[in-house]
Amino acid sequence: MNSYLESNSAFRQGENRDMITKPVFIVYGVSGSGKTTIGSALAKKMGVPFYDADDFHPESNIQKMAKGFPLNDTDRAPWLQDLANNISKWSSDQGAVLACSALKVSYRNILASVVPEAIKWIFLKGSYELIFERMQSRKDHFFTSEMLQSQFDALEVWKDGISVDIDQEIQRIVEEIESKLKMQKSEIGVIGLGVMGKSLATNILSKGFRLSVFNRHLAGKEEDIAKNFVSEHSNIPQGFDDLSLFVASLAQPRTILMMVNAGPAVDVVIEQLLPLLDENDCVIDGGNSHYKDTLTREAKLRKKGILYVGAGISGGEEGALYGPSIMPGGSKKGYENCGPFLEAIAAKDEKGNPCCSYISPDGAGHFVKMVHNGIEYAEMQLLAEIYHFLRFHLGNTPDAIHEIFTSWRSNSKDSYLLEITADILQKKEGEDFLIDKILDKAGQKGTGGWSTQAALTYGIPVSTISEAVMTRCLSAKKEERIEASKVYARSFSTVKTDPSIVEMLEQAYYAASLVNHAIGFDLMKQAAKENKWELNFSEIARIWTRGCIIRSDLMENLTLFFEDSNNTPLLMLSEVVETLDKSIDALTTVVSRGIGMKCPLPVLSAAANYLLNYTSETMSANMLQAQRDYFGAHTYQRVDKEEGVYFHTDWKNI
Numbered sequence: 001m002n003s004y005l006e007s008n009s010a011f012r013q014g015e016n017r018d019m020i021t022k023p024v025f026i027v028y029g030v031s032g033s034g035k036t037t038i039g040s041a042l043a044k045k046m047g048v049p050f051y052d053a054d055d056f057h058p059e060s061n062i063q064k065m066a067k068g069f070p071l072n073d074t075d076r077a078p079w080l081q082d083l084a085n086n087i088s089k090w091s092s093d094q095g096a097v098l099a100c101s102a103l104k105v106s107y108r109n110i111l112a113s114v115v116p117e118a119i120k121w122i123f124l125k126g127s128y129e130l131i132f133e134r135m136q137s138r139k140d141h142f143f144t145s146e147m148l149q150s151q152f153d154a155l156e157v158w159k160d161g162i163s164v165d166i167d168q169e170i171q172r173i174v175e176e177i178e179s180k181l182k183m184q185k186s187e188i189g190v191i192g193l194g195v196m197g198k199s200l201a202t203n204i205l206s207k208g209f210r211l212s213v214f215n216r217h218l219a220g221k222e223e224d225i226a227k228n229f230v231s232e233h234s235n236i237p238q239g240f241d242d243l244s245l246f247v248a249s250l251a252q253p254r255t256i257l258m259m260v261n262a263g264p265a266v267d268v269v270i271e272q273l274l275p276l277l278d279e280n281d282c283v284i285d286g287g288n289s290h291y292k293d294t295l296t297r298e299a300k301l302r303k304k305g306i307l308y309v310g311a312g313i314s315g316g317e318e319g320a321l322y323g324p325s326i327m328p329g330g331s332k333k334g335y336e337n338c339g340p341f342l343e344a345i346a347a348k349d350e351k352g353n354p355c356c357s358y359i360s361p362d363g364a365g366h367f368v369k370m371v372h373n374g375i376e377y378a379e380m381q382l383l384a385e386i387y388h389f390l391r392f393h394l395g396n397t398p399d400a401i402h403e404i405f406t407s408w409r410s411n412s413k414d415s416y417l418l419e420i421t422a423d424i425l426q427k428k429e430g431e432d433f434l435i436d437k438i439l440d441k442a443g444q445k446g447t448g449g450w451s452t453q454a455a456l457t458y459g460i461p462v463s464t465i466s467e468a469v470m471t472r473c474l475s476a477k478k479e480e481r482i483e484a485s486k487v488y489a490r491s492f493s494t495v496k497t498d499p500s501i502v503e504m505l506e507q508a509y510y511a512a513s514l515v516n517h518a519i520g521f522d523l524m525k526q527a528a529k530e531n532k533w534e535l536n537f538s539e540i541a542r543i544w545t546r547g548c549i550i551r552s553d554l555m556e557n558l559t560l561f562f563e564d565s566n567n568t569p570l571l572m573l574s575e576v577v578e579t580l581d582k583s584i585d586a587l588t589t590v591v592s593r594g595i596g597m598k599c600p601l602p603v604l605s606a607a608a609n610y611l612l613n614y615t616s617e618t619m620s621a622n623m624l625q626a627q628r629d630y631f632g633a634h635t636y637q638r639v640d641k642e643e644g645v646y647f648h649t650d651w652k653n654i
């Protein structure tokens with residue numbers, strides 16, 4: 001099996017950190033067109049450093065030019081490559097303005113070879129006569145005006161970027177550049193600059209897309225949010241608190257990413273948007289909307305010719321900034337419109353492919369995201385209860401548990417959630433561990449509960465997920481628990497940890513995690529069947545290998561497991577059977593020892609019970625059937641008769 005730690009030293013997206021780029025404006029044109037003067041004035045206005053490409057020439061080039069010899073392309077190549085590397089450095093810092101002649105397309109290609117997405121081209125346009133006249137008056141430059149004609153001959157037209165006429169005052173030229181940069185229609189717009197929207201917008205900008213952002217204006221509460229975002233980003237994006245101006249700033253067909261709170265806010269925004277949109281515009285809901293709401297909204301907007309994509313986005317604030325996992329569903333045609341943007345900002349998997357893939361129509365993207373969160377709930381609870389057991393029943397300090405979890409990480413069981421749990425155990429406030437100061441009342445926004453509700457609708461047992469949800473609900477009854485703990489005062493038993501129980505816990509944790517993932521994939525499988533979605537589980541596991549909250553070593557393996565067996569239940573795959581066969585004893589032993597010591601282990605025991613029942617030819621359900629038939633004449637089937645034939649017994653007549 002893969003080890004995430006081995007293959008990737010930075011579990012938390014660190015590998016993508018250097019990909020956040022700031023724009024580098026390249027002011028280009030023939031010698032004498034004013035690149036240095038205009039470039040430095042522009043840099044001053046934008047508050048970013050200015051660089052002159054001439055200052056980066058190697059000594060050999062300077063000597064050659066000083067002797068009056070023009071440079072050839074062989075002379076220029078290392079200089080341009082060095083500039084390209086510097087552009088990358090500047091763009092990962094605060095951005096810059098660079099003055100560079102860059103006359104030929106091939107030169108511009110070298111300049112853009114390292115971070116093409118960071119570069120904005122600004123061409124200074126002027127006639128030969130005007131520039132010749134200006135060159136005549138320059139005394140202190142190693143470039144002679146006689147070389148100008150060769151510059152014009154070399155100049156190649158370029159479709160990218162903007163051009164400005166240099167036959168005007170410097171200040172006017174700078175203003176024109178700024179206004180032209182803004183006048184270019186944005187390729188994508190983001191609505192809602194909250195935690196996720198702000199990070200996603202920054203991510204979009206860093207990929208070189210022209211962006212507009214919108215945040216509502218609430219007097220006295222939410223003011224100038226979009227304007228502030230713009231000023232934090234060198235005035236590159238366009239910011240609005242007027243929705244119609246925001247929509248008008250977008251190139252058609254428009255692409256709009258909504259990052260507002262799931263629920264009524266999404267409908268409010270859609271209603272406001274609808275009169276402003278045209279056919280084939282694409283609206284993406286990137287929040288955690290309920291999949292049935294997405295289904296309804298997609299159908300409604302389809303009738304109006306609007307392409308609606310319900311995209312689950314996972315990764316939290318940091319993932320959104322550096323590369324989230326994205327699960328788009330809904331309009332396939334819409335995905336053709338917005339896919340390039342979503343794939344560009346998504347995390348990249350081990351092979352560099354985007355962790356973003358069209359899931360299926362309707363609300364399939366949000367369904368898959370909901371199940372992701374269901375799995376997340378159970379994985380979190382598993383780690384929480386194992387921590388609790390180790391700390392309060394096996395007598396370990398947070399530091400010792402940190403060490404234990406860290407050793408599991410390097411043992412092919414690494415995951416983002418294991419990593420952050422180990423981290424949390426090191427956080428101190430003065431002498432105290434912060435974890436001890438956090439109230440044990442869990443919050444939830446709904447997606448775990450929705451998974452449980454969907455499981456009930458589709459008749460799929462999701463014991464680990466539902467138990468995790470119920471445990472959060474029970475935790476919220478803090479005041480009642482305090483009272484109950486007094487009434488039922490019980491003594492906890494504590495034993496000293498021995499290595500064998502830690503080893504068993506590790507196995508039990510992995511077994512329960514496997515069961516939990518099997519449950520999540522089962523739920524998706526049934527939903528796919530009932531909704532006629534074509535879900536590719538290997539692909540879903542793949543886009544969950546980076547960027548999302550449940551990324552793990554196990555997920556890497558699931559990508560491979562499902563590759564040839566999309567429809568085989570996970571618990572029946574030979575690799576999984578082999579692992580669980582070896583760890584089932586550890587799981588049941590840990591659960592019985594823990595419960596015996598009065599340590600609640602809701603998800604570990606749910607996983608153990610699930611596994612025991614799942615692997616039993618005979619379950620206790622025959623008694624249920626008899627009871628049902630006894631009191632309600634619900635009938636039953638017999639083991640000694642064909643399935644589908646139902647019997648009723650007069651039970652009272654014993």
Ligand SMILES: NC(=O)C1=CN([C@@H]2O[C@H](COP(=O)(O)OP(=O)(O)OC[C@H]3O[C@@H](n4cnc5c(N)ncnc54)[C@H](OP(=O)(O)O)[C@@H]3O)[C@@H](O)[C@H]2O)C=CC1
Binds near residue numbers: 216265289
């Ligand atoms: N936070 C996270 O880690 C993750 C969140 N999500 C999902 O992403 C979505 C956004 O979450 P998050 O960014 O955390 O939320 P925030 O509360 O930080 O931001 C919500 C945004 O929605 C805007 N908004 C709310 N109501 C309206 C409305 N009626 N009209 C216009 N705009 C409105 C808010 O504007 P204003 O500033 O004016 O209030 C704000 O910009 C949610 O669905 C969430 O579940 C998904 C993955 C991870």
Ligand SMILES: O=C(CO)[C@H](O)[C@H](O)COP(=O)(O)O
Binds near residue numbers: 313316443446
């Ligand atoms: O979507 C997410 C990650 O993928 C969020 O982190 C999730 O919404 C957190 O959910 P809750 O507040 O219910 O714990």
